[in-house]
Amino acid sequence: MKATIYDIAKKAGVSTATVSRALGEERERVKPKTREKILKVCKDLNYQPNRIAKNLAKKSTGAIGLVLPEIQGDFYTEIIRGVDEIAYSGNYNLIVSSSHSRRNIVESILGFMRESMVDGVILMIPSMNRQIEEILSKFLTPIVIISDIEGLGEYDKVSIDNYQGAYSMTEYLIKSLKHKKIAAICGPRDNQDATMRKKGYVAALKKYKIPIRKEWIIESDFTIEGGEIASSRLLSLSEKPDVIFAANDNMAAGCYKTAEALGYKAPEDIGIVGFDHIAFGAFLKPKLTTVHVQVPEIGRVATNLLLDRLKDSGSNKKASPKNIKISTGIIIGDSVLKAK
DSSP: OOOOHHHHHHHHTSOHHHHHHHHSTTGGGSOHHHHHHHHHHHHHTTOOOOHHHHHHHTTOOSEEEEEESOSOSHHHHHHHHHHHHHHHHTTOEEEEEEOOSHHHHHHHHHHHHHHTOOSEEEEEOSSOOHHHHHHHHHOOSOEEEEOOOSOOOSOEEEEEOHHHHHHHHHHIIIIITOOOOEEEEEOOTTOHHHHHHHHHHHHHHHHTTOOOOGGGEEEOOSSHHHHHHHHHHHTTSSSOOSEEEESSHHHHHHHHHHHHHTTOOTTTTOEEEEEEOOGGGGGSSSOOEEEEEOHHHHHHHHHHHHHHHHHHTTOSSOOOOOEEEEOEEEEOOSSOOOOO
């Protein structure tokens, strides 16, 4: 039979309250010799504390929530990996919810609030609306937001430096590879990451006085299929671009598929570059030139911020919200050549 706190108290010759203090956060109130004796009895009886009961006593669930737009795909898997790594090291369980749409983001947040399922939440928001903002303002547990949206209120925030990543890639194509005919396949209009990537691309073109051609800027949905459809439109134009800058690696993979289907060869006939540097991109041939994002680091940083907030939740002096941007770089592959 599994040993209980009462068995420990009886064998150690102390009260159950003393055992509870010795094994909990009030261990300093127990004499060292008494605590050593209790710990030895615990070892002898192979005692395993009831974590649920312990958390209830502390008014804690021992869990944190993570709400993502999707949970499929390498990008979101890497976010989850980063969050879980830090949550586990902090002795927290992780509950993951996928929102799929704005409506379900609301439902996910309300579920965590209503059921008191978690001690805090990491929320990835592609876009904001008044309903989400109002719900967040009523959320009593700590929140960390993964988003590039400005003016989100008094929350810790983690985001990719989307603007700089897209600007740097476009500048690399212009300065280092001497390209001027650069098209862009952007993400959804209401997605802030997509918006900032588009702004970075446009800003680089403007800096180097390259005309911005509206027909070479196509909105898509961050999927492989979306990349296929958008690139087929670009490659059917009478004047085609020399390079397609896809706003994520999924859409870049779609460009590869379309180019092959239409008889174009990358990089000789069309250059293709991406954004994210997710795992499956390593299997694309030729190797994809892309913007590198430390995706697991996004999850790690967000979780560390949340755990810091949980530690300080009882303090009257709360630290000011932090806004951390995850830097980007360029991974040079073989998918684009220098202009002739």
